[in-house]
Every structure is written in C-alpha cells, then in structure tokens.
Amino acid sequence: MNYVSFVFRSYFGLPREEADRLMLLVHNEGRAVVASGNREAMERHVSAMHGYGLRASITRADA
Structure with missing residues (x-):
C-alpha cells in the first residue's frame, strides 16, 4: 500500500493525504479515479502505471 x-x-x-486517500480507495473498493483528461494523456498514464508494476485502465466518464 x-x-x-x-x-x-x-x-x-x-x-501525501490525497495519495493515501486514493490508495485506500483502491485497497478497499478495487479502483479509484486518479486522473482524468483526454484519451491520449490517459493512455500515457496507464502505460506509466504499468511501468511501475500497477494495474491501471481507462474508463469513459459518464457525463
């Protein structure tokens, strides 16, 4: 964690406080929204998280 x-x-x-809050959401609920933006930026973030050995995915935000 x-x-x-x-x-x-x-x-x-x-x-630190926000990172810990998001980490606890991931731990307790299995996921958390860590970033939002255009698809290209989110793909870079997902790739970076994979590089750190973390699971990450993109989900379209419902408006």
Whole structure:
C-alpha cells in the first residue's frame, strides 16, 4: 500500500493525504479515479502505471 501511495505522489505529484486517500480507495473498493483528461494523456498514464508494476485502465466518464 505504501508503494501505491508513493507512485501516486511521485508520478502524479499528489500531496501525501490525497495519495493515501486514493490508495485506500483502491485497497478497499478495487479502483479509484486518479486522473482524468483526454484519451491520449490517459493512455500515457496507464502505460506509466504499468511501468511501475500497477494495474491501471481507462474508463469513459459518464457525463
């Protein structure tokens, strides 16, 4: 869990409290929205998370 929080802080530049909150969402609910934006940017983020050894995917946000 510390590693996931570390990745969120180092890659996304999140403050510790937000990274820990998102990490707990992933731990307890199996997923969390960590970033949003255009598809190309999200694909880069997913690729980066895979590079850190984390599972990540893109889901279309419902408007």
